[in-house]
Amino acid sequence: MSADTDVEVLRRQGRIVVVGASLAGLRAAETLREQGFTGSLTVIGDEPYEPYDRPPLSKQALLGRARPEDTALPRRRDIDAVWRLGVAAEGLDRDAKQVRLANGDTVAYDRLLITTGTRARPWIHPEEAGLDGVFVLRTRDDSARLCRKLTGGVSRVLVIGAGFTGSEVASACRELGLEVTVAERGPAPLVGALGGVVGAVADRLQRRHGVDLRCGISVTALEGDYVGRLRRAHLSDGSAIDVDVAVVSLGAVRNTEWLAGSGLAAGPRGIACDAGCRVFDVNGIVTDDIYAAGDVARSPHPLFDYQFLSLEHWGNAVEQAEIAAHNMICAGPDRRPHLWLPMFWSSQFGVNIKSVGVPPLGDQLVVAQGTLGEERFVAVYGYRGRVIAAASFDGAKWLGFYQQQIESGAPFPPEYRTVDRRTETLEPVDPAFPDPHLPTHGPTVTLTGHSPSERRIKFVPSHA
Amino acid sequence: MTPDTISAQIIDYANRADPYPLYAELRKTPVRREDDGTYLVSTYYEVRSLANDPRLSNDTRNRPPGYARPGQPAEESGLPPGFIFTDPPVHDRLRDTINRPFGPPHSPRFLDALRGDLTKVVTELLDAFEGKDQVDIVEDFAYPLPVTAICKVLGVPREDEPRFHGWADALAAALDPRPGGDDAEQKGQQARQELGSYLADLIETKRRHPGPGILSALAPDMTPADLEATAVLLLVAGHETTVNAITNTTLTLLRHPDILERFQKEPDLAVPLIEEVLRYEPPVQFVTWTTALADIDVAGTTIPKGSPVWLMLAAANRDPKRFKDPDRFDPDRKDNEHLGFYTGIHYCFGAPLARIELHMAVPELFRRVKFSGPLEDPPPYRTNAVLRGPRHLPVAIEGLTS
Numbered sequence: 001m002s003a004d005t006d007v008e009v010l011r012r013q014g015r016i017v018v019v020g021a022s023l024a025g026l027r028a029a030e031t032l033r034e035q036g037f038t039g040s041l042t043v044i045g046d047e048p049y050e051p052y053d054r055p056p057l058s059k060q061a062l063l064g065r066a067r068p069e070d071t072a073l074p075r076r077r078d079i080d081a082v083w084r085l086g087v088a089a090e091g092l093d094r095d096a097k098q099v100r101l102a103n104g105d106t107v108a109y110d111r112l113l114i115t116t117g118t119r120a121r122p123w124i125h126p127e128e129a130g131l132d133g134v135f136v137l138r139t140r141d142d143s144a145r146l147c148r149k150l151t152g153g154v155s156r157v158l159v160i161g162a163g164f165t166g167s168e169v170a171s172a173c174r175e176l177g178l179e180v181t182v183a184e185r186g187p188a189p190l191v192g193a194l195g196g197v198v199g200a201v202a203d204r205l206q207r208r209h210g211v212d213l214r215c216g217i218s219v220t221a222l223e224g225d226y227v228g229r230l231r232r233a234h235l236s237d238g239s240a241i242d243v244d245v246a247v248v249s250l251g252a253v254r255n256t257e258w259l260a261g262s263g264l265a266a267g268p269r270g271i272a273c274d275a276g277c278r279v280f281d282v283n284g285i286v287t288d289d290i291y292a293a294g295d296v297a298r299s300p301h302p303l304f305d306y307q308f309l310s311l312e313h314w315g316n317a318v319e320q321a322e323i324a325a326h327n328m329i330c331a332g333p334d335r336r337p338h339l340w341l342p343m344f345w346s347s348q349f350g351v352n353i354k355s356v357g358v359p360p361l362g363d364q365l366v367v368a369q370g371t372l373g374e375e376r377f378v379a380v381y382g383y384r385g386r387v388i389a390a391a392s393f394d395g396a397k398w399l400g401f402y403q404q405q406i407e408s409g410a411p412f413p414p415e416y417r418t419v420d421r422r423t424e425t426l427e428p429v430d431p432a433f434p435d436p437h438l439p440t441h442g443p444t445v446t447l448t449g450h451s452p453s454e455r456r457i458k459f460v461p462s463h464a
Numbered sequence: 465m466t467p468d469t470i471s472a473q474i475i476d477y478a479n480r481a482d483p484y485p486l487y488a489e490l491r492k493t494p495v496r497r498e499d500d501g502t503y504l505v506s507t508y509y510e511v512r513s514l515a516n517d518p519r520l521s522n523d524t525r526n527r528p529p530g531y532a533r534p535g536q537p538a539e540e541s542g543l544p545p546g547f548i549f550t551d552p553p554v555h556d557r558l559r560d561t562i563n564r565p566f567g568p569p570h571s572p573r574f575l576d577a578l579r580g581d582l583t584k585v586v587t588e589l590l591d592a593f594e595g596k597d598q599v600d601i602v603e604d605f606a607y608p609l610p611v612t613a614i615c616k617v618l619g620v621p622r623e624d625e626p627r628f629h630g631w632a633d634a635l636a637a638a639l640d641p642r643p644g645g646d647d648a649e650q651k652g653q654q655a656r657q658e659l660g661s662y663l664a665d666l667i668e669t670k671r672r673h674p675g676p677g678i679l680s681a682l683a684p685d686m687t688p689a690d691l692e693a694t695a696v697l698l699l700v701a702g703h704e705t706t707v708n709a710i711t712n713t714t715l716t717l718l719r720h721p722d723i724l725e726r727f728q729k730e731p732d733l734a735v736p737l738i739e740e741v742l743r744y745e746p747p748v749q750f751v752t753w754t755t756a757l758a759d760i761d762v763a764g765t766t767i768p769k770g771s772p773v774w775l776m777l778a779a780a781n782r783d784p785k786r787f788k789d790p791d792r793f794d795p796d797r798k799d800n801e802h803l804g805f806y807t808g809i810h811y812c813f814g815a816p817l818a819r820i821e822l823h824m825a826v827p828e829l830f831r832r833v834k835f836s837g838p839l840e841d842p843p844p845y846r847t848n849a850v851l852r853g854p855r856h857l858p859v860a861i862e863g864l865t866s
């Protein structure tokens with residue numbers, strides 16, 4: 001039987017299992033059906049809910065403008081799937097081609113798609129994390145709980161970590177009229193994703209909106225009262241603040257533990273796969289029946305030095321899921337690469353923030369349009385003399401142009417005249433990204449290539 | 465601009481009723497240089513990319529001497545350019561300010577609140593068709609509605625319409641890039657000045673006695689000159705575009721009786737149908753007021769710094785590389801990201817208002833009026849090549865339902 005006949009059989013009567021019932025999982029399932037897959041489709045999710053949208057959870061939902069339970073993702077089409085919701089996948093047996101579920105069931109597959117995404121990084125001390133008033137924000141339930149708490153008469157909120165989620169929470173709290181302290185280990189908010197130069201603008205924005213922002217500081221302990229309610233937070237500068245709510249916003253952890261022992265190249269930085277979303281095994285050999293998409297996947301990108309990129313981006317989840325689904329039911333020559341340009345947006349303190357490309361790869365930065373001072377600008381990041389990324393505050397409409405510049409490898413710094421260019425010569429500056437070895441809240445793009453100072457793999461040939 | 469250039473043919477009134485063959489010709493050279501150094505861009509992806517390109521300016525003062533400078537004030541008028549003819553940061557500041565009373569997030573219900581009044585106007589206008597066997601869609605229907613709407617939005621007394629009608633006409637005519645020897649531009653400047661001082665008086669009154677409409681709301685936040693220039697722009701833009709959109713929709717439907725019949729049975733067709741008209745017969749056919757601030761490479765051609773650039777929206781809307789079977793009027797078109805309202809930071813400010821007006825006017829017109837057909841096809845067009853639309857659309861009607 002030729003490989004192409006196999007594909008035909010697979011398309012007609014194969015068994016496809018999707019582990020992860022969120023944005024990527026849903027879009028993949030829809031794409032499979034759209035492209036004519038008529039076999040059986042099973043979608044497994046650890047939460048009891050059908051796929052829902054996350055961006056509103058840290059924005060409109062906290063402000064009471066949308067209910068967390070109303071963010072179910074719209075369906076593009078009927079997918080005729082068996083839904084296994086509320087039960088997590090616990091293991092993978094590649095020899096038997098089975099996914100093992102937490103309730104002991106097994107689900108057999110011919111093709112497997114992994115879209116298990118990420119979860120919120122929990123507070124470092126488990127007992128403190130269990131105090132009443134300590135929250136993370138990732139799921140619909142998280143959002144609903146936090147929402148209830150914030151509207152229930154709170155004196156002060158502590159946000160731990162000023163990445164995008166933390167900053168959005170702080171913004172919502174201020175809009176609700178709540179007192180907020182933000183503790184950030186790095187020198188400024190958003191520093192991991194956009195660097196210190198742009199971070200300084202976010203810093204000003206937060207302070208101007210009444211946030212008690214404390215940078216270069218970490219929270220050392222959360223203290224509860226005798227019935228286990230959060231009362232106080234201790235900071236690394238020796239000070240303490242009285243708070244009854246703490247929102248832990250320390251980035252995300254990739255959900256790969258369930259793959260331990262499966263022989264797949266899955267670890268804390270995600271699941272390594274090729275540009276066609278096919279997962280590698282631990283030997284670096286590509287599998288043909290296992291695919292990954294969304295936040296949990298990491299794959300090489302030619303525009304960014306073939307670094308393995310792992311993107312926690314809404315648009316990436318959609319696009320990668322579509323590519324993975326397409327490739328799963330295609331013959332080899334028809335497969336397509338996933339070469340999405342990273343793109344991300346946030347909304348906080350009344351400002352729309354957007355980025356394209358990979359800012360943390362940038363070694364230089366210029367403000368190409370507008371000014372940092374007015375908090376309305378486009379910052380362009382350069383890497384070895386070419387444009388690698390751009391970030392805007394209230395200037396998102398221009399980013400399509402900079403996207404083209406990135407895609408075409410345009411030289412950096414840009415020398416041409418543009419509208420709203422405030423300086424006659426563009427003097428590149430250091431974008432001031434923190435040393436990648438220092439832990440901060442995660443940037444939304446993780447460059448997962450090895451750092452030169454780190455030697456994580458030892459080659460030990462077996463003795464014959 | 466010499467008369468044999470393609471832009472001259474587009475402007476030539478003889479081609480007004482059907483400029484689309486010229487646009488098809490134009491698309492063969494996506495970026496075309498005219499003899500005078502003006503560049504015409506006519507293909508969808510190129511137009512869209514330029515409209516979003518920060519190297520393209522809407523401030524025609526960036527043109528070298530000797531080129532037409534639409535939108536710029538005459539020396540003596542002193543009125544600053546309307547925000548459509550400005551670049552950021554001025555543009556962003558003005559547009560953000562004006563947006564505050566006009567729409568979400570600050571005034572989410574402002575436009576919605578106009579619906580009641582506009583429904584009444586539509587009903588009255590159509591009631592007046594009773595007993596007639598022919599009407600002029602432009603004079604009797606398509607013109608009065610947008611005028612009422614823009615007066616409501618601005619807070620301008622509707623009964624002053626006869627005073628500003630002529631000025632608005634002259635200003636719109638000044639946007640028409642007719643080749644030399646015409647005094648439209650000068651008339652436009654004069655009209656702008658006169659309309660400006662009319663509005664300045666009105667704004668002054670509103671400063672002292674605030675009333676409904678955005679001019680009152682804006683008076684505390686804007687300089688008198690900026691507000692005056694904005695009021696002129698909005699009044700004119702609110703005049704000439706929606707009239708054409710309503711008329712073009714009517715004419716297009718009368719030319720497609722099968723679709724009209726379906727529309728009368730399926731009122732929900734209004735949404736895709738109106739979008740399709742905006743692609744198929746956009747009320748603003750092209751913009752002539754952009755200028756390259758740097759050398760720009762587009763589709764293998766370099767547009768040199770300082771060149772006037774015309775973005776041919778109507779040609780792009782019928783680009784077969786973007787739209788399947790583009791010359792077919794197809795309300796079932798799924799993928800219809802047309803450029804009828806432009807794109808980028810200068811995306812039509814009035815688009816939400818225009819859509820409301822179209823959705824009030826078009827379904828009701830075809831629900832109530834039984835048409836026999838147009839009395840003249842093509843109907844007589846306005847001279848304007850940019851704001852293109854019928855001057856009159858006489859139609860025979862058989863009756864009216866209540």
